[in-house]
Amino acid sequence: MQVPRNWRLQKQRYSLIGEVCEHCGVKLFPPRDVCPECSHGAQTLYQFTGMGNIHSFSQVFDPPNGHIENTPFIVALIQLEEGPMVTAQLTDIDIEHVEIGMEVEMVTRKMSDDGTEGMIIYGYKFRPPIVD
Amino acid sequence: MTIDNREPDLQAMKPDIPVGIVGYGAYIPRYRLPAEDIAKLWVGPSNRVPVTEKSVAGIDEDVVTMSIEAARNVLARADVNPIDIGAVWVGSESHPYAVKPTSTIVAEAIGAVPNTQAADWQFACKAGTEAIQASTGFVGSGMTKYALAIGMDTAQGRPGDALEYTAGAGGAAFLLGTAEESVATIEGSFSFVTDTPDFWRRQNAKYPQHSKRFTGEPAYFKHIAECAEQLMHALGTKPTDYAYAIFHQPNSKFPQQVAKVLGFTTEQIATGLLAADVGNVYAGSALLGLTAVLDVAQTGDRILLVSFGSGAGSDAFDLSVNDRLSLCQTLAPTTKDYIERRTVIDYATYARYRGKLALI
Numbered sequence: 001m002q003v004p005r006n007w008r009l010q011k012q013r014y015s016l017i018g019e020v021c022e023h024c025g026v027k028l029f030p031p032r033d034v035c036p037e038c039s040h041g042a043q044t045l046y047q048f049t050g051m052g053n054i055h056s057f058s059q060v061f062d063p064p065n066g067h068i069e070n071t072p073f074i075v076a077l078i079q080l081e082e083g084p085m086v087t088a089q090l091t092d093i094d095i096e097h098v099e100i101g102m103e104v105e106m107v108t109r110k111m112s113d114d115g116t117e118g119m120i121i122y123g124y125k126f127r128p129p130i131v132d
Numbered sequence: 133m134t135i136d137n138r139e140p141d142l143q144a145m146k147p148d149i150p151v152g153i154v155g156y157g158a159y160i161p162r163y164r165l166p167a168e169d170i171a172k173l174w175v176g177p178s179n180r181v182p183v184t185e186k187s188v189a190g191i192d193e194d195v196v197t198m199s200i201e202a203a204r205n206v207l208a209r210a211d212v213n214p215i216d217i218g219a220v221w222v223g224s225e226s227h228p229y230a231v232k233p234t235s236t237i238v239a240e241a242i243g244a245v246p247n248t249q250a251a252d253w254q255f256a257c258k259a260g261t262e263a264i265q266a267s268t269g270f271v272g273s274g275m276t277k278y279a280l281a282i283g284m285d286t287a288q289g290r291p292g293d294a295l296e297y298t299a300g301a302g303g304a305a306f307l308l309g310t311a312e313e314s315v316a317t318i319e320g321s322f323s324f325v326t327d328t329p330d331f332w333r334r335q336n337a338k339y340p341q342h343s344k345r346f347t348g349e350p351a352y353f354k355h356i357a358e359c360a361e362q363l364m365h366a367l368g369t370k371p372t373d374y375a376y377a378i379f380h381q382p383n384s385k386f387p388q389q390v391a392k393v394l395g396f397t398t399e400q401i402a403t404g405l406l407a408a409d410v411g412n413v414y415a416g417s418a419l420l421g422l423t424a425v426l427d428v429a430q431t432g433d434r435i436l437l438v439s440f441g442s443g444a445g446s447d448a449f450d451l452s453v454n455d456r457l458s459l460c461q462t463l464a465p466t467t468k469d470y471i472e473r474r475t476v477i478d479y480a481t482y483a484r485y486r487g488k489l490a491l492i
Contacts, residue, residue, distance in 0.1 A: 014200075014241040047243075069484075070191055091192055092162045108200045108241050109192040120228055122196060122237065130465040130473060 006121050013123035016106050018084065020046040029084040050106030052080040052126065057090065057098050066112030066121075078104060078126050092127040105129045144320030144366040144450070145265065147272015152314025153306050153451070154212060154278065155460065157205025158423040159198045160302040160410055160470035163188040165482045167297045173479050174292045182383035186300035186411025188477060189286045191485045193301070194228045199284045200241045202305035205464035206280065207242060209315075210307050214242050217307070218276025219249040219267060223259025223415045224303075225333070226286045227252050238282070249276070256331060257380055258441030259283060259415040260303065265321055265447055267308040278309045285414035290339035291488060298383055298407070302470075303416020304423045315457035316426065316435070318449055322363035324355055325445030332443065342442075348386070351444045356380065356390050359446035360438045367450055371395040375433035378404035378421035380440035382412045396436075403428060409471050415441075424467040429453045 011017045018029035021042035026035055028042055035042040057076035060067075067073065074090040076098070090098060091109055104126035111123040165188050167181035189198065199222050207214060220239040227234045235250035249270075253259045260283015267279035284303030289296035311317040330351035333340035356379055364370060371377070377396045379387040384407045391401045404421030413420055418439040425435055435451040483489050 010240060014237075015243065092190065107197070109190075109197050110194060111192075120194070120196075122241075125192065130469050 003119055006119070010122075013111075014108050016048040016050050016124055018046050018048055020044050027080075027082040027084060029080065029086055046082075048080055048082055048106070050124075052078040052086075052104055052106075054090075054098065054100055054102050054104060055079045055085060056100060059095055066114065070112075074098060076104075076126065086124075089125045090127060091125040103129060142362055142366055144322055144363055145268075146320050147268055149272045149274055150311035150317060151268045151272040151308055152311040152317040152454070153426075154309035154314050155206040155208075155210025155307040156304065156315070156423050156426050157202040157207075157209065157464055158302070158304045158420055158467040158470055159202040159205070159284070160187050160413075160420070160467070160473075161189045161193055161198070162473055162475050163190060163477045163482075163485065164474045165477055165479065169479050170297050174296075182297050182385065183411050184408045185476070186298055187302050187413065188482050188485060189301040194286055195222065195224045195226050195284045196228055196234050196237045198286070198301070198303060199234060199238045199282045199305065202282060202284065202303060203238055203242045203280060206305045206307045208464040209460040210309075212278055212307060212309070214244045215247070217242075217244040217248055217278045217280050219251075219270050219279035220244050220282075221249075221251050221253055221263040221266060221280065222282045222284065223253035223255070223261075223263040224283070224285050225254060225256055225259065225414055226288065227254075230335070244280070249279075255445065256441035256443050257285075257382070257412070257414045257417055258439040258445060258447055260419045261437070261439035261447035261449070262323075264306060264308065264449070265323070267306075268318055268321065271308045271310065278307055281306050281308060283415035283417075283419040285416055286486075287412060287414045288333070288339050291483075293339070295340065295342065298412040300411030300413045302410055302413040302420055304419040306419070313456070314454055315460060316429075316451045316453050319452055320363065320367050321447060321449045322359055322366060323445060323447050324359035324362065326355070328355075328442075328444035330442045330444055351442060352380070352382065352386055352440050353390055353393070355444050355446040356438050356440050357393055359448040360394055360436065363448040363450060364436075369434075369450065371400070373434055374400060374436045376403055376425045376429065377401050377436040377438075378418050378425060379438050380418045380446075381405060381407035381421065382417070382440075384408045406467070406471065420467060426453075426457060427461055427466040427468065429457060431455050431458065
């Protein structure tokens, strides 16, 4: 388990904080400091709303280490309402109810842990909104 | 040395600066386990189960994730920048770490770090209300502008134990600030505690123990009744002054009984009595009842809230609803929204989600 790496990424992972390009207005997630559209610096932090739509999805039956207890789980490409596409797990929904195009919202959930004595890693997942 | 037996000067706790709830937020997980399912497995009295069903946290949920969602619901209702929150206090008996605060993770996730106080509270089922009392003092003394108090639990019950029928998951968060910008003013509070051995969990034990004969009369009923009566006496109020009353709800029966003893009607406690639908959510129990009441309360309504934590003690609060409440009730999911978002699971799924199966 990479404790320093997860610590460095926790702002974006807990809260979906990315960046906005002050030059052309493009929103970036994950943050990358340089705008891929206009190549200007883009280091202004931006809090995404967490709302988006499912672009595509699949179900994982052969998981990486640390995710065995959560298997099978659903992974989706989420088009955030501000533009960026993120890959994330879906939660609080069964596979038969997932549809391409459906609206989802970000929640912070447990992603994995390093056994009973190691760190618990938290991050973003997406689920159908509580209220339509 | 003789013991000084004089009667104490009983006054309601009130801060120098009037304080109130600026924002509130509930959280209940999606899953429900019917009590009858437990009764079938453990051959219990299925026609006398203490609740209809209990809420169960998903496999990717714990007190951290649930507190974050409740805190985000608070911020959706309160027009407050999280950097102005001077304390993030989480009360629970199921903090994910024995050492490493829940509160710093929650503070980080909502953007309250780094210039904030953060701490975890523990007092069985009243850990959340003591965080509210401390927040009231913190704000009311002028030490900070806002303090966030959370009561949240993923309660543990040993398989087959009586507690397994009710040990649920959920809770609520409250942002305390000055009364003038609040949705409900805290008119006063009172605490009543004794060393009563009704329920405990040792440091490395997975499940709690309880001494059955202490559970009701010397623990729950004595502490709640004394605390409520003394607060009302100190404030000069009577049960009929309150539109709503909420008592800690380890099951459906206890809060109804204590309400009757104190002179409250079924109607006064109905809105905040959620145990039948979610079970006992421990540190979140009475607080979830309060969010359900705040979802529907109207200006001028007076609310009595009394928690109970094993070990044992009660915190009582007298709140009065302000005009601002109606402006924020629909800005985040209501308690009813969460109760109605329900997926029934069987005992096997519950055992998997709550770590009762060992993957060897």
